[in-house]
Amino acid sequence: MHVLILGGTGDARRLAEALVGGWAGVRVTTSLAGRVARPRALAGEVRIGGFGGADGLARWIVEHGVTAVVDATHPFAEAISRSAAEAAAATGVPLLALRRPGWAAGPGDxxxxxxxxxxxxxxxxxxxxxxxxxxxxxxxxxxxxxxxxxxxxxxxxxxxxxxxxxxxxxxxxxxxxxxxxxxxxxxxxxxxxxxxxxxxxxxxxxxxxxxxxxxxxxxxxxxRRPPPPPGVPSVAEPADVVPWLRRLPGPA
Structure with missing residues (x-):
């Protein structure tokens, strides 16, 4: 299994650590947009830079044998989330969104x-x-x-x-x-x-x-957050990604 994490968040970093450290035989690649000059260290493989839209991401998925994609980008990274949804649909590769819950106003706010x-x-x-x-x-x-x-x-x-x-x-x-x-x-x-x-x-x-x-x-x-791409399942915590991956068909 080759998992591509679209990263740039703390949740993406924690997910990479969990997969690399706790699941033998899984290849993990985290993709960063490259907007931060000195990103924090990441477990597994790292690629930096854009894909060139949905078509470029779809080509990368096919060429590198990606079997699952996790969109763990910032909730406001609309362009890459949209490209991920289109690329997953074009390649047939399962896509999951990792989105931490938004904030909720409380008394006094x-x-x-x-x-x-x-x-x-x-x-x-x-x-x-x-x-x-x-x-x-x-x-x-x-x-x-x-x-x-x-x-x-x-x-x-x-x-x-x-x-x-x-x-x-x-x-x-x-x-x-x-x-x-x-x-x-x-x-x-x-x-x-x-x-x-x-x-x-x-x-x-x-x-x-x-x-x-x-x-x-x-x-x-x-x-307010922009709406996510329609039809993409989502979870709130990195720990919720592993059960989703284990349910996928294939060598997992």
Whole structure:
């Protein structure tokens, strides 16, 4: 069995470790898009770079004898998830999506769900007010959606250096989770942040900023996830992938 993991998330890394360390005879390849210059170490084989769309992914699957694909990309990686669904359909190779659950608002949360980054930018002037200060944690891609908001000040956190266009009044810094609620609260206080903007990526590594926002009674603009490709089964935890693999026909 050759399992191709479409990675880039902590769940993908944990899945590769579980398969390589606990299932003899299984070949595991994790594919990374290459957007992070120094990715964390991964178990098994690693390939870096795009496939060239659904057709290129289908060719790679056939040429490398892939018998199962697990889409463990970020919930907002729409293009590769769509390509995976099309390539799996074209090749007949089973596809499973590994998607951690999204976050759920609790008592005291002041969430403002929106459908896109553009909608998040449109909501900010009213929420932040003139000269408001915004903590932007939506990743380095898509910052252009906020570039025209000259009346606001942005604290921008990314893993890799962002590329222009950026908001004119922005302080950018690089950091990678996991974070703690205490550190996130201190960060928000230090920079006198009035609004948090984030994507609903789910998971525990970056959730402490939501706890900090609740503690400080701050509004949170949260971008909803795009819908997954239709017809693709999904599980929530890396441990749930192994039973799915064992049920597949073949040498497993």
């Amino acid at each position: 002041r969430w403002h769900p929106v459908a896109s980054l553009a909608a998040a930018a449109a909501a900010l002037p009213a929420l932040a007010g003139p000269g408001g200060r915004v903590f932007l944690t939506t990743g380095r891609q898509g910052l252009a959606a906020f570039a025209a908001l000259d009346g606001l000040w942005f604290l921008v956190r990314t893993v890799e250096p962002p590329e222009p266009p950026l908001p004119r009044r922005a302080h950018c810094f690089l950091d990678r989770g996991p974070y703690t609620a205490e550190a996130e609260t201190a960060l928000l206080r230090e920079h006198r942040v009035g609004v948090l903007v984030t994507k609903d990526s789910g998971g525990a590594a970056t959730a402490p900023k939501l706890v900090a926002a609740r503690e400080l009674v701050l509004p949170v603009v949260i971008v």
